[in-house]
Amino acid sequence: MLSIFIALLVNLFIETSVSFTVVVPRDQIVAHVGSTVTLPCWISPPENAEALEIRWYRHDQFSNPVLFYQHEKIQDLQEESYRNRSSLTRCSGQSGGLKDGDVSLQLEKLTVQDEGLFHCYVSGESTYGSQEMVLKITALGSAPVLFPQPLDDGRVNISCRSSGWYPEPNVMWRSDERTVLHPGGVSRRRGVDEMFSVHSWTVVSHLDTQLVSCSMSLKTGEFRESRIDMQAFISSGSSDPWKALFFTLLICALLGLVGLILYKYRHKLTGKKPADQNCEHGGMENRKAVGDVNIEELRKHADQITIDREHLHPDLKITEDCKIVRDSPDYNHTGEGFPYQLCAFGDQRFTSGRHYWEVSLAREKTPPKNYWLIGVVKHGDFTAKDRSALTPSNGFWFLCSDGRNGFYISSDPSVTLSLAQSPERLGVLLDYDDGQLSFYNVKEKKHLLTMSTRFTGSVVPLFNPGVGDLSPLIILDCPKPEESPVESSQPLLINSSKPEESPVEKPEPIESPEESSQPLLNNSSEA
Structure with a gap:
């Protein structure tokens, strides 16, 4: 025993x-x-x-x-x-x-x-x-090709075709960007590569409609959209229907050819690899660049970003210049999940155009931060309690690093990314008009990912330094390069093997909140 x-x-x-x-x-x-x-x-x-x-x-x-x-x-x-x-x-x-x-x-x-x-x-x-x-x-398919065909009763039947999708995309028809149109039908065909080709059509009246759009989208938020001006189509056909039809077909063919060329060479124009070389890190168009990213070209859209003191979470500390933020040492974190509530918001609002800023995520001789959240948020959405509420439908678009749990974006359901390494300096490009939010590894001069969406109202930068890291989150001063009289057509990517010297000085890293030349302040009425 x-x-x-x-x-x-x-x-x-x-x-x-x-x-x-x-x-x-x-x-x-x-x-x-x-x-x-x-x-x-x-x-x-x-x-x-x-x-x-x-x-x-x-x-x-x-x-x-x-x-x-x-x-x-x-x-x-x-x-x-x-x-x-x-x-x-x-x-x-x-x-x-x-x-x-x-x-x-x-x-x-x-x-x-x-x-x-x-x-x-x-x-x-x-x-x-x-x-x-x-x-x-x-798999994000090709841009839809629209083909209008006049009917005997004066209305127009519009067909919409696209291929190379996986899984099956949702099809949405809109009139004048406001009214949702009911499709006359949708057919899907699966190829030997198991990807889908989609054909949809709808019938509209030129008396009620001016602009018709057809978009196809995945649940991740990625989409392709094409539009047609119905008034121009009807007007051109009023005197000679056959002539109008000929020119319409010619225009559609040219647009389709241009779209095919742009789609084939989009990696040279936007810094993203073609579909067979993509490295999808989640949601949205996440492509590795063919060459190095032209950081100087991005910095032409640079804005000076500062933190809004009025809506700062009380458990965050910032410097007097509103550029450096970190968690308060007194903050009691349970250690269960990312602290989404510790949000800081930019003091600048954007309603159009392109805007770029950079954030330092590491001090010298210190590993990059393990916990951070950076992106944009719809102005007024200043409450963040849990992950389920931080979605694009609620006005949040961001990239988040959650330590060993990896990187993920604001999507519903959650999408975990696979980044080769944690960036030490993160570049953010907001293209409001085109509905894109892009992230770049500035030190490595690489494109990380692009989120496609539709922005409405004003949006502001979003920051969250997480908890427990030695390094704070530092918003860098990023002056614009000198502009030439004629807008530069230089691409955002360069294939030169020579590293590019950055003219932007990294701010002096701080050893701790107490040692910073800009003292970190608690978010209180005295600040």
Whole structure:
């Protein structure tokens, strides 16, 4: 009896001394067809995983894994479709890899077939753990092509076609950008690549309608839209219907050709790779740049941003110049989830045009911040309590870093991103008129992602420094370069291999709130 009791104690001691838990992000991962994605997974508490068995597999294919690591190397046992496409990687720039218990999986050249459930399984000599996550695959199709055709009763039948979508997009018809039109019908066809081609049509009267638009969108918020001026179409056809139809077809063909050329070479115009080279980090158009981003071109749209003291959260501290913000040392955070309520808002409002600013997320010789949230918010939405309320429909657009839980954007449902490394300096470009919010890694001169939406009313910059980081969040002074008399047509991307010297000085980093030359102030009536 005594020997049994001793054996139980020994087994209990062994299990408790080497036990670990497998951890994955709480949200699903979203990536584009053709891109590279990281599926984060690590063991807690952190320990060296080089001697452990690591197995990534799909559904119930335990014996036919996506990747199998054993005896300190990746084994040849592998599902054939993932050969030369899968590898172990670090989930973030702060990770130490396998030595830090990071067993994340990297997948390249994503296809629609990669969508679904992935299991992360880690096993030691006396314990094991397993967690699963969902990978969602998306593909943003081509710009819709509109084709109007006159009917005998004087009305016009408009067809709308687009291809290259996954999953099936929603189709929306609008009249004069206000009234929602009911489609006459929608047909969808799935190709051998499992992506969708969509055809929709509607009938309108030129007496009631001037501008008709057809848009196709995914649940992530990505969309494509095309418009046609009905009055111009009807007027041109009043004298000679056949002539009008000929010119309409000619114009549509030219527009379609221009759209195809722009779509094919959009990576040279906007700094985003074509669909087969995308690295989707979530929601919205998230493409890696073909070359380096031309930071100086972005800075032509620079604005001087400061923090609005009136709507600052009371548990935040800022400097007198309203440029540096961090969490108060007295703030009692429970440690459960990101502190969304700790928001600071820009003192500048935007209702049109392009606006650019930069934020420093690291001090010299200090790792980048692990926790931050940066973007824009509709003016007046100054209350942020939990994640479910911070969505584009509620007026919030942002990129968030939540430590080991990864990066994600303001979408519903949540979209977790896969960034190669945490940026030390983040550039933000708001294009109000085109409905785009873009983020850039300024130090690496790389485009991170672009969110597509429709802004209404005035919007202001949004900042949240998170809690527990050594570095504060610093809004940088970013003077505009000298403007030439004629607006520059220089692209936002350059392919030069020479690094570009930045003329903007980084503000002197602060060791702590007390050592800053601009003293951090509590948000109180005395400030």
